[in-house]
Amino acid sequence: MKPQDLVLAIVGSGGEGVASAGEVLVQAAANEGIYSMLVRSYGPQIRGGETLAQIRLSKKQVRSQGDYLDALFVLSWANFFRFSGEIFVKDGGMVFYDEEDTPPENLNLGKDIQIIPVPFARATKELTGDTRSKNILALGFISGLFNLPDGGFNQAIRDRFGKKGEDVLESNFNAFRRGREMALAVPQHMELDWQVDEKKPVLILTGNDAVSLGSLYAGVKFFSGYPITPASEIMEWMARELPKFDGVFVQTEDEIAAVTMAIGASFAGAKAMTATSGPGLSLMTEAIGLSTMAELPLVIVNVQRGGPSTGIPTKTSQSDLLHAVYGGHGNLPRVVLAPLDSQDAIEIAIRAFYLAEKYQVPVIVLTDQFLGQRVEVVPEVDFSQFDPLVIQRQWPAEADLQDYKRFRLTEDGISPISAPGIANGMYTAAGIEHDEKGKPTSNAELHEKMTAKRQRKLDTLLSNEDNLIWEYGDRHAKIGILTWGSNAGVVREVVDHLRLKEVRIAAMAPRQLMPLPTETIQAFVDRVDTLLVVELAEEQFLTYLRSQIQLPENTRVLKRAGAAPFTIHEILHALEEENGKWKQETIPQKTFEVI
Amino acid sequence: MKPQDLVLAIVGSGGEGVASAGEVLVQAAANEGIYSMLVRSYGPQIRGGETLAQIRLSKKQVRSQGDYLDALFVLSWANFFRFSGEIFVKDGGMVFYDEEDTPPENLNLGKDIQIIPVPFARATKELTGDTRSKNILALGFISGLFNLPDGGFNQAIRDRFGKKGEDVLESNFNAFRRGREMALAVPQHMELDWQVDEKKPVLILTGNDAVSLGSLYAGVKFFSGYPITPASEIMEWMARELPKFDGVFVQTEDEIAAVTMAIGASFAGAKAMTATSGPGLSLMTEAIGLSTMAELPLVIVNVQRGGPSTGIPTKTSQSDLLHAVYGGHGNLPRVVLAPLDSQDAIEIAIRAFYLAEKYQVPVIVLTDQFLGQRVEVVPEVDFSQFDPLVIQRQWPAEADLQDYKRFRLTEDGISPISAPGIANGMYTAAGIEHDEKGKPTSNAELHEKMTAKRQRKLDTLLSNEDNLIWEYGDRHAKIGILTWGSNAGVVREVVDHLRLKEVRIAAMAPRQLMPLPTETIQAFVDRVDTLLVVELAEEQFLTYLRSQIQLPENTRVLKRAGAAPFTIHEILHALEEENGKWKQETIPQKTFEVI
Amino acid sequence: MEARNYSPKDFRSDIKPVWCPGCGDFGVLNALYQALAKLQLPHEDVAIVSGIGCSSRLPGYVKTYGFNSIHGRALPVAQGVKLARPETTVIAVAGDGDGLSIGAGHFPHMARRNIDLTYIMLDNSIYGMTKGQMSPTTVEEQPTKTTPYGMVEDPINPVKLALAYGASFIARSFSGNIKHTVQMIIQAIQHPGFSFLHLLSPCVTFVGRDQFDLIRSLSVDLGNEHDPTSVEHAWRVAEEVGRISMGVIFEADKPTFEQRYEHAKQLAHQAGDGDFRNLLKKYRVAA
Amino acid sequence: MEARNYSPKDFRSDIKPVWCPGCGDFGVLNALYQALAKLQLPHEDVAIVSGIGCSSRLPGYVKTYGFNSIHGRALPVAQGVKLARPETTVIAVAGDGDGLSIGAGHFPHMARRNIDLTYIMLDNSIYGMTKGQMSPTTVEEQPTKTTPYGMVEDPINPVKLALAYGASFIARSFSGNIKHTVQMIIQAIQHPGFSFLHLLSPCVTFVGRDQFDLIRSLSVDLGNEHDPTSVEHAWRVAEEVGRISMGVIFEADKPTFEQRYEHAKQLAHQAGDGDFRNLLKKYRVAA
Ligand SMILES: Cc1ncc(C[n+]2csc(CCOP(=O)(O)OP(=O)(O)O)c2C)c(N)n1
Ligand SMILES: Cc1ncc(C[n+]2csc(CCOP(=O)(O)OP(=O)(O)O)c2C)c(N)n1
Numbered sequence A, B: 001m002k003p004q005d006l007v008l009a010i011v012g013s014g015g016e017g018v019a020s021a022g023e024v025l026v027q028a029a030a031n032e033g034i035y036s037m038l039v040r041s042y043g044p045q046i047r048g049g050e051t052l053a054q055i056r057l058s059k060k061q062v063r064s065q066g067d068y069l070d071a072l073f074v075l076s077w078a079n080f081f082r083f084s085g086e087i088f089v090k091d092g093g094m095v096f097y098d099e100e101d102t103p104p105e106n107l108n109l110g111k112d113i114q115i116i117p118v119p120f121a122r123a124t125k126e127l128t129g130d131t132r133s134k135n136i137l138a139l140g141f142i143s144g145l146f147n148l149p150d151g152g153f154n155q156a157i158r159d160r161f162g163k164k165g166e167d168v169l170e171s172n173f174n175a176f177r178r179g180r181e182m183a184l185a186v187p188q189h190m191e192l193d194w195q196v197d198e199k200k201p202v203l204i205l206t207g208n209d210a211v212s213l214g215s216l217y218a219g220v221k222f223f224s225g226y227p228i229t230p231a232s233e234i235m236e237w238m239a240r241e242l243p244k245f246d247g248v249f250v251q252t253e254d255e256i257a258a259v260t261m262a263i264g265a266s267f268a269g270a271k272a273m274t275a276t277s278g279p280g281l282s283l284m285t286e287a288i289g290l291s292t293m294a295e296l297p298l299v300i301v302n303v304q305r306g307g308p309s310t311g312i313p314t315k316t317s318q319s320d321l322l323h324a325v326y327g328g329h330g331n332l333p334r335v336v337l338a339p340l341d342s343q344d345a346i347e348i349a350i351r352a353f354y355l356a357e358k359y360q361v362p363v364i365v366l367t368d369q370f371l372g373q374r375v376e377v378v379p380e381v382d383f384s385q386f387d388p389l390v391i392q393r394q395w396p397a398e399a400d401l402q403d404y405k406r407f408r409l410t411e412d413g414i415s416p417i418s419a420p421g422i423a424n425g426m427y428t429a430a431g432i433e434h435d436e437k438g439k440p441t442s443n444a445e446l447h448e449k450m451t452a453k454r455q456r457k458l459d460t461l462l463s464n465e466d467n468l469i470w471e472y473g474d475r476h477a478k479i480g481i482l483t484w485g486s487n488a489g490v491v492r493e494v495v496d497h498l499r500l501k502e503v504r505i506a507a508m509a510p511r512q513l514m515p516l517p518t519e520t521i522q523a524f525v526d527r528v529d530t531l532l533v534v535e536l537a538e539e540q541f542l543t544y545l546r547s548q549i550q551l552p553e554n555t556r557v558l559k560r561a562g563a564a565p566f567t568i569h570e571i572l573h574a575l576e577e578e579n580g581k582w583k584q585e586t587i588p589q590k591t592f593e594v595i
Numbered sequence C, D: 001m002e003a004r005n006y007s008p009k010d011f012r013s014d015i016k017p018v019w020c021p022g023c024g025d026f027g028v029l030n031a032l033y034q035a036l037a038k039l040q041l042p043h044e045d046v047a048i049v050s051g052i053g054c055s056s057r058l059p060g061y062v063k064t065y066g067f068n069s070i071h072g073r074a075l076p077v078a079q080g081v082k083l084a085r086p087e088t089t090v091i092a093v094a095g096d097g098d099g100l101s102i103g104a105g106h107f108p109h110m111a112r113r114n115i116d117l118t119y120i121m122l123d124n125s126i127y128g129m130t131k132g133q134m135s136p137t138t139v140e141e142q143p144t145k146t147t148p149y150g151m152v153e154d155p156i157n158p159v160k161l162a163l164a165y166g167a168s169f170i171a172r173s174f175s176g177n178i179k180h181t182v183q184m185i186i187q188a189i190q191h192p193g194f195s196f197l198h199l200l201s202p203c204v205t206f207v208g209r210d211q212f213d214l215i216r217s218l219s220v221d222l223g224n225e226h227d228p229t230s231v232e233h234a235w236r237v238a239e240e241v242g243r244i245s246m247g248v249i250f251e252a253d254k255p256t257f258e259q260r261y262e263h264a265k266q267l268a269h270q271a272g273d274g275d276f277r278n279l280l281k282k283y284r285v286a287a
């Protein structure tokens, strides 16, 4: 086990504070300059069901959740088994469990795994009189076991419990210390080195936080939304923050009201957005066309989950891709962006507003449950770098307002846009086809021209704007991986790992899916000998790529319906199968070397 | 002008009975064994606005609306000009107008066009005291002018006006006769031969009628719908006919209620459907996923119109294609069928129910405004040929009902489906991911299996069912046209015309768009040297084809946003441009020779 | 059909509820088992149709036909089931969010059709499933995740809505009072036409356990002075502040959709005989 | 802003209405021109928002800002406009189908928010634009294209709905009485909060010209006995059979969404200062 890459998990019931222990751990580590990623999983029960917190800690930025656990902490076995098939302990790994809950006799977790009882509950009760701080005691145990610096924990515990009164704070501190002591006494205890050379400021945030922060920075002034897992946090964030920034927040009666209200606000001149997940996006389909037709800026964040229909609300997927790029009746140009991680999500959200305002189009930002809800530690972001992207709408000039033509047929497709309050800028926005002044028409020629105008804006965008694409790895790669969205993290680790083994490999992920930067992608796929497409859907990305570029004949796809994000091993295996360039045994069960 | 191909149009205001004259003409011709196609167009005004009836008459089955008019009958010039850019008189053609409405001085309709005043209104008033029968007088004039047999008219007029009383009938008869006499007196009068060798029974119907008839024959027992142009006629048809056939008709509050009510009815065991157009289809998106997920048969007819958003409700388009095949969040297998003409629409509707019931999937039938609302005369259809397709749902066998598994993982993906009333067949249908028994799950492995099961049904379908594809023309063609839907008619005429000129050409149109019979299409495109894709949308079909097959590099596309259907000339020009194989002058302005 | 003797537990399915311990919906489920047993309805002739939400998980826990459809669409799906197979006893189940927010547009049309089915709204004044956002019946005092600075709108009154929509049966009950709930479910099912049962069913997790005591303390039975045939009386009940009346609030005798459709069918049969070939003749020309 | 003196015709746009000759909506349009002129509202500070239908074509004919959106969504779009730019006088226009059928779910939520805008429903009891299908207010006697054998459901009563929803202003008028319509539009616009105007506007093509006479003959003015602050009185008006009362049916003083949101904003500002950098600190760890 290398100190800079530790994967552990805590599992228990909802009431045992598993998730909150995970959050404190992330905070504590960050206080010491240690990066991490936290994935929280819950069972189907609304509350009090099984909870899993998987945390990966590293001195380098963490890019994926970690395939195998170095150590697992079981507060109750029954809950552990509810996650069977989802978590795997590394061969030679360690499992610590509460001594009060004896493991089943036929327990078989893997090769050479040490299974060690620890009196988490009893020790807590002895110390504080009840077991409420058991999670923090376990955290103390973890900190001691892996020699994690305790200063960070002290700060994190104070931040978390300080407001709950001295008593609560005190018992948590005591529990933490007791747990740490207990760990120092077990033989498994390790003297890992977590000293970071230079502590740089970081952000701790989820993808949903990131999208919200980016949107606020971009100047969103209107949010209308309807709750839906796993996007609700964006809405709750806006409910909390927008009123502070003099923006308007409305919880609407459904997603159709949410999106049409945002369109109304946009018509009135505000930067407006909504956020949803698959079923909500489907319901918004008709109105997305209205935004296209009335040429009104609109930002929709869609946090993907398992589908179709209600599907699996709490699990990740990339299966809304085809709907995002091709859904909706009629010829419906729209922009679709997809961030790679939380850091990128900030920029992508800002760009979404930039593109929506500049090109007067609907912009869909596709994230997913994995990205949206995991807690990630990323290097601090300098927001001022995005200031050029924080633009105001291009109001009509005086000359435009002489005989104002809202939908003037321009070369680049963009026409001067007015809004209530502007004298002589009056016009009627409409979802009905219209002429340059907005007058309804059913004329075939005009329809042709207006259709082309709307389409043309995407061409203008593609040629005028930054190429939003992520490319990583060997410039002369023989093996290429083409992926998108939150897969980028795990793919990046695969590339890093294989490059250390001198495999010539590179990866690419478009951050702008529509209009797709086809030239860059075509060049990439033409350059490599072997191409692997990686996606968490039924060949949706592959289908989309096929429709947009020429894929080499021997293109292979690694795809799954979703629910769980990809692991490094899955991708390595997929590459191996296709290549035979390195052997199974070259894939270690765990701990990847990363550049 | 060849007698078997005559294109004429009547234009006037809504009140002048233009559309009804067109309908009587079609009926009259059919009574004499003459084929025709009638396209009615209206201006934006709800009622009383401009109306155009374009009728093409032929001794052979008519496949498209006709490019240029041999003769135009103008009841009022103001209304004519509202259609400028939509109708063109052939060089050397004739224009007859009501003498009371003087044509504008600068009138320029084309080369060598005779513009002849006729006292339509005055003659009617002299005869009947008012101008109400003016349209029928004009019809009489038309019949005389082109020597159309008058027996058919007598019958058609009786059918139309018989129920309105002897007086009305009489004045219409008189008007008709007077008009015919007037025509015989003008020098333009022609002795065309309309004698048909063998009169075979025909059907006169619109695409909307055809879909309705097919659905009823297939055994539809539940229709829920919401009005929308140009699909409302299907709904009105069902309101009228279903109660006679002990089916249930419900006008719902919106399209979401329409589709979910149909899904409820399907759950209860009924063959259920709805019909809509673009905006409605977009609204149904979420529920289509429910049908996929709960594996409940469902038929949705979507009559395409101009889009996006409200678009152009009264005009045709093929721009819902990508939404039909790829719309909807999640991995969402569905079947999409597209009939070529009214005759085919009968069969396709029947097949839609067959496939929905057999594979327990949503089936979308894509037609369009042009096909849906034009009046077409087609050879009689022998419905009994479809009897093998009129199937009952496969209820579970006794053995299935022991420990019944509604979503059993079978090899072909199809599981025995139960319904209320079946003892021991109880289960809970759900849009949530579920196990074989229908129990909700968020397990990644199960999700994988169930996703694959649902997808597999389409593979089974593709390998087990008839290849629904239309192929036409030279088996060893060098030029291929790939198209879909109602374009097939005009494409067929192009192929006929060019083959007479010894051009080696063939056309293909898949009638099943999803799952696409890719093998047959791939073979076709590989066979030809030049491929032209023809579609009434912004490269949606092209995009779709790209995503499904390998298109040759030199594939060309003839596309328009829509509103007006393609003409023969447009396609010939497109081919010419690409080929230079025949010269502009080889394309006559009108009258195509057809095999 | 052979006589069967159902006990409440015969209606228990083998799926374990995902509800939080103590959730009010357990009471509804138990009451439903009892009501179905009292009515001796065969498993296969009952269909319970819901949308999405904690409350909408209910169908899966009952051993009858069930349909856990999509958010807000319990009513249209239920109507489809009922009209396609009228022999079925159809019960639609929705949460306050499901039925009054995203599904609000279906409610008036359900009522005006007066299709013979029962609509049970499990009102917990919160979005339970999505973990605690404001719902259409959330009251000002209730903190939620989307009203951090208090509510800026008024709650919706479901009974007033049902009255304005012309629902032919309106009752209210409380899942903390299982006996009463059983009684109301039975009466709702027995009512010919559309019946609406406003069923208070506390969310212990996002609203709080004290809801049970609070509702119990405010509950009063609709006494004899209440005339359920009077819209005025019913409106007064709906307007009550400081107490919650339980029982049948309104009941009217109205023709059902099914009856009226039967009549329409008779007229239709007079216009045409339901023979496909005859229908086809209208389109056929045999020259 | 410079003083302008608007006359009704200053509000006429240069688009010619597509309505059938004699359509009731012409009366509404004229009344609206007059009302806007009387209120001297600057063109650029008015936004008229509609859905889809004959009635929804109205915005295009008025020289103000307009939004002819999609079917059923006049209300949410209008709310977005108003909340994003509160200085705007926002008028939402919908047909009976647009507002009571596909858009029915937005109406209760509009009312409970009590946003300061005016909602004019042009009720012709039919789907005009799609050429004559049953609408939610179609009455039994009226033949339509989708009720060939008569209606099988009851019509919806829009005034009852508005009352049950807690709308703070409810009035009724008739496009055949332009003077009264002008008056009602003005009062509706002037009402602070959500105002609902039920405006009977006959469809001459699919219902018939006789509608004008019929409605005129049934119209009575709400006299002094009517107390518009009384829900009971208002309900009685809504229930009337054989006559149609015109005027302000109900009016209440309720805080608006805007006012309540202002209050929420103050609380929010106490919780945080609206400085992005300070907000960012919550996520930032500078070790
Ligand atoms: C179209 C759509 N939008 C949003 C959601 C998310 N969602 C699931 S349940 C629910 C609301 C639950 O509230 P309620 O109906 O009151 O039921 P409860 O859970 O309180 O019983 C929401 C918003 C969804 N599943 N589908
Ligand atoms: C989503 C959607 N469904 C259906 C339609 C078709 N449609 C247009 S207007 C209309 C109803 C018109 O009725 P109403 O709202 O009463 O307005 P009116 O024309 O009578 O003034 C319908 C159903 C549509 N445009 N969009």
Ligand code: SF4
Residues within 6 Å of the ligand: A046, A047, C018, C019, C020, C022, C023, C024, C025, C054, C055, C124, C128, C129, C202, C203, C204, C205, C206
């Ligand atoms: S969240 Fe509330 S409504 Fe949902 S199961 Fe828990 S207690 Fe019941």
Ligand code: SF4
Residues within 6 Å of the ligand: B046, B047, D018, D019, D020, D022, D023, D024, D025, D054, D055, D124, D128, D129, D202, D203, D204, D205, D206
């Ligand atoms: S159809 Fe009716 S509502 Fe529409 S414009 Fe004509 S008269 Fe008016």
Ligand SMILES: [Mg+2]
Residues within 6 Å of the ligand: C053, C095, C096, C097, C122, C123, C124, C125, C126, C127, C128, C135
């Ligand atoms: Mg609820």
Ligand SMILES: [Mg+2]
Residues within 6 Å of the ligand: D053, D095, D096, D097, D122, D123, D124, D125, D126, D127, D128, D135
């Ligand atoms: Mg109407």
